[in-house]
Amino acid sequence: MLIMGEVQTGLLRNLGELGEPKCREVLGLVSGEEPRTSMRPLPYAISPEQFTGVDCRLPGVSGARIRGTGTVAQHAVIVGGRVLQASAYATVVAGAADHRLPWSHYLARPGDIEVHGRPRWADMAEGFMAAEMPMDALNLSAIGGRLMAAVQESPHLDGKTPFKSTRTHLRWVLWRGEAGAPPLLLTLGKGSLRTLRLTGEPATDVTAFCEDLALHDWLLTTIQAIIQRALIGTAAPSQIAARLAPAIDHLMHLWMPGARVPDSYQHLWKELERRPGFSRQWASSVTRIRDQIAVNTLSLLSAAVMTESGHEPDGDISPHRGASQDDP
Structure with a gap:
């Protein structure tokens, strides 16, 4: 069977x-x-x-x-x-x-x-x-x-x-x-x-485990695709933040591996967390997204301070992506 x-x-x-x-x-x-x-x-x-x-x-x-x-x-x-x-x-x-x-x-x-x-x-x-x-x-x-x-x-x-x-x-x-x-x-x-x-x-209760695994594999696959489309390192912080927004709005709160898995299959999730490490990969992706949102927030705050002081920001005030900050 x-x-x-x-x-x-x-x-x-x-x-x-x-x-x-x-x-x-x-x-x-x-x-x-x-x-x-x-x-x-x-x-x-x-x-x-x-x-x-x-x-x-x-x-x-x-x-x-x-x-x-x-x-x-x-x-x-x-x-x-x-x-x-x-x-x-x-x-x-x-x-x-x-x-x-x-x-x-x-x-x-x-x-x-x-x-x-x-x-x-x-x-x-x-x-x-x-x-x-x-x-x-x-x-x-x-x-x-x-x-x-x-x-x-x-x-x-x-x-x-x-x-x-x-x-x-x-x-x-x-x-x-x-x-x-x-x-x-x-x-x-x-x-x-x-x-x-x-x-x-x-x-047959193994189906609950398989569905839970499929859900979290899809979440991980999707959030990584969103990060790739954000063009981190080449686009302006505001553009990156806008492209990463769907992950924050629709996906990040859904990550709960094993929440609906029967006790008899919880050991399988522990095995997956050990290798390949689903939650480690997820945490890394979430941290990267939050770091980029923080960069955009700092950029906006800096722009607001410069405006209040009478200096108009000239475009994106963040360091130019892909170029050395020491370049003349």
């Missing part, structure tokens, strides 16, 4: 931060079922679980044609009224038969995919982590992408965003693995893809 899933994370297409009532409206995707919300430690809303039937080839690195039938679970999450996640996952189990059974059998086991024939757990786990999979293989990215699009197209959103950002994809798998395997292995792939291999006893 193994569990595989993918979490897509991106900026909610709404200019302002959504409050709890609006989050309920946006995530009301299932008739007769209400989204769950909470306000501590951060505003959080999760849609009712939905299920998509699949009857397809399962991924594998060996090229063997492994087939499975069942359902994929998916839900959407809004964090802080600002960040949207779409999570799709399934538990892959040995089938009750080596051929497809009536759909009533699979519908009675929501979120499970049964393998036809002898399962090849390691082969499937490695195949799911591959950057490219066969066109006819299980595609959790497409299932999550449709859910993401359904939420973003909600009439309760204005379709605008306060700044540019990139959607990230965290593809993960949990299975018992081989003896001596590390508890987790996080890899940054090409573009926006990240892969996470987890070793342990499969349990």
Whole structure:
């Protein structure tokens, strides 16, 4: 048995931060079922679980044609009224038969995919982590992408965003693995893809950990992109401060790793804090932003003092970027 899933994370297409009532409206995707919300430690809303039937080839690195039938679970999450996640996952189990059974059998086991024939757990786990999979293989990215699009197209959103950002994809798998395997292995792939291999006893509450990791990876990726676009060292302090403002207004207060992770998975966050050190990277980025805001504040104060003393500041009064202050 193994569990595989993918979490897509991106900026909610709404200019302002959504409050709890609006989050309920946006995530009301299932008739007769209400989204769950909470306000501590951060505003959080999760849609009712939905299920998509699949009857397809399962991924594998060996090229063997492994087939499975069942359902994929998916839900959407809004964090802080600002960040949207779409999570799709399934538990892959040995089938009750080596051929497809009536759909009533699979519908009675929501979120499970049964393998036809002898399962090849390691082969499937490695195949799911591959950057490219066969066109006819299980595609959790497409299932999550449709859910993401359904939420973003909600009439309760204005379709605008306060700044540019990139959607990230965290593809993960949990299975018992081989003896001596590390508890987790996080890899940054090409573009926006990240892969996470987890070793342990499969349990569906692992999805909360994966969603929390995906959220904080996206926050770190996004704040670093904002810093790069600020052109620190070449632009004027006022321009830099304006470009860094979205990080202060919309992102910095959302950093709370492990806040919604079950106790049984807290040790994995401790491992990530040790290496690669998520919070160290975040703290470094936040410090850099605050330093640049301080430089801009000092520049404005100096300009005000010069104006009051009867001296008109000539453009940017800060040291010229990229030039030696000793130059004539």
